[in-house]
Amino acid sequence: xxxxxxxxxxxxxxxxxxxxxxxxxxxxxxxxxxARAFEPLDLSRPEERVHGFVEFADKESTGFDxxxxxxxxxxxxxxxxxELRIPSALVKSELERWIKKxxxxxxxxxxxxxxxxxxxxxxxxxxxxxxxxxxxxxxxWDQEAGRVEIWAGARKAVDEVQSAVEQLFKxxxxxxxxxxxxxxxxxxxxxxxxxxxxxxxxxxGGHGRAS
Amino acid sequence: xxxxxxxxxxxxxxxxxxxxxxGQATEEQRDIAELERDKAREQFLRGKAYLGREFxxxxxxxxxxxxxxxxxxxxxxxxxxxxxxxxxxxxGEVLECIVRGxxxxxxxxxxxxxxxxxxxxxxxLRLMHGEEPYEVTLDAEFMDLKSAKxxxxxxxxxxxxLHERLHLAxxxxxLVQAMLETFLSLRSGRDWPAEVAxxxxxxxxPEPPRKPAAKKATRxx
Numbered sequence: 001x002x003x004x005x006x007x008x009x010x011x012x013x014x015x016x017x018x019x020x021x022x023x024x025x026x027x028x029x030x031x032x033x034x035a036r037a038f039e040p041l042d043l044s045r046p047e048e049r050v051h052g053f054v055e056f057a058d059k060e061s062t063g064f065d066x067x068x069x070x071x072x073x074x075x076x077x078x079x080x081x082x083e084l085r086i087p088s089a090l091v092k093s094e095l096e097r098w099i100k101k102x103x104x105x106x107x108x109x110x111x112x113x114x115x116x117x118x119x120x121x122x123x124x125x126x127x128x129x130x131x132x133x134x135x136x137x138x139x140x141w142d143q144e145a146g147r148v149e150i151w152a153g154a155r156k157a158v159d160e161v162q163s164a165v166e167q168l169f170k171x172x173x174x175x176x177x178x179x180x181x182x183x184x185x186x187x188x189x190x191x192x193x194x195x196x197x198x199x200x201x202x203x204x205g206g207h208g209r210a211s
Numbered sequence: 212x213x214x215x216x217x218x219x220x221x222x223x224x225x226x227x228x229x230x231x232x233x234g235q236a237t238e239e240q241r242d243i244a245e246l247e248r249d250k251a252r253e254q255f256l257r258g259k260a261y262l263g264r265e266f267x268x269x270x271x272x273x274x275x276x277x278x279x280x281x282x283x284x285x286x287x288x289x290x291x292x293x294x295x296x297x298x299x300x301x302x303g304e305v306l307e308c309i310v311r312g313x314x315x316x317x318x319x320x321x322x323x324x325x326x327x328x329x330x331x332x333x334x335x336l337r338l339m340h341g342e343e344p345y346e347v348t349l350d351a352e353f354m355d356l357k358s359a360k361x362x363x364x365x366x367x368x369x370x371x372x373l374h375e376r377l378h379l380a381x382x383x384x385x386l387v388q389a390m391l392e393t394f395l396s397l398r399s400g401r402d403w404p405a406e407v408a409x410x411x412x413x414x415x416x417p418e419p420p421r422k423p424a425a426k427k428a429t430r431x432x
Contacts, residue, residue, distance in 0.1 A: 004372075004373060004376070007353070007357075008347075008356060009357045009358060009382075010355065010356050010380065012354075012355070012356070074377065079227065102287055115409070129249055140245055140377055141382070147384075153357060154355075176354055176388060177258055177263070177354055178259060178260075178262035178263040178351070179259035179262055180264060181388065181395060182399075185396065192259060195403075197411060198268065198303065198330060198411075202338060210309060
């Protein structure tokens, strides 16, 4: 769900960190992003999934030069995930063919270890023929107000980007969920129990009136 | 002989309560129902999602009058819930109920469901902030902004459009935040029991009698 077009779907966070980490994040945003820059999939290596940060305006670029990160009063950058999609049905059919051939040649079924090794070999062979799926999640960070928006709908994607930002900038992102907002307002924990009259029907199927 | 033995064992199983009158196992059905209730309870408590459910339910009630819910960012915020509404509960036969329709959220059916212990878990909101219209789907657990529509802006340079889109999305977030903070402050205050009593009275109010459909005038001859 990129910022520039499409439906507006995002998760909101409040940033918490010690002043030194916040100051470093503000002054060295580009430098820190470069340290976790996205690197494309290398088909000669075993990884089938890679991720990292790319520039907001150019999803192929990881220079993060001054002027490319801060825009519209915010730090803008993108989390990119590239994943090889090796169809499992293809792996299965190739493996079955291999098992038949193995039985004909060896006159015995393959062992578990032999099957595992063959499966790895098949996956490796299929890598060059498999498509790479790219997912992009934009991040907007208002560093003055201490607010972060992660422009994604899927919870798994939001969690992954949240974790990557927290690790990189050594900050804590607090989701603007009701319980966190209540904490921010300084409301006592005992006032945050469910309202019985609204949500907790009693044993008879009626409702308590007291909250 | 075999048929008689089989009939006798079915009767014994029925008397033990292992199967129902239809011959199906009751244990499995009970287990599924228990699992569903456990899951509903877990969803209710996870991250205090009930706070969000109570908020959306309160918002449904407060928005019915058409009066502003809060004043935020220098202008009143008028809210209307529209199209799709998801209700969830903790016990009973119905743990989730989804209603659709432009005015479905304010229907008597929804109010009766709320009175029976279901709460609003997800809602589509139409907000008027001063003259600016927004639409957004909110869910009780995270209050993420989903499939939001922002006010139309005049066509501008790409940089200005980016700035405007970010600004409006942020403002929408702040409006939701303002409503949520108003609710949470009210909820932890002394007036909450009275507010809940009014809310329950609204849920339990009898359905107004339907007006008879106007008969079409027929001309004879």
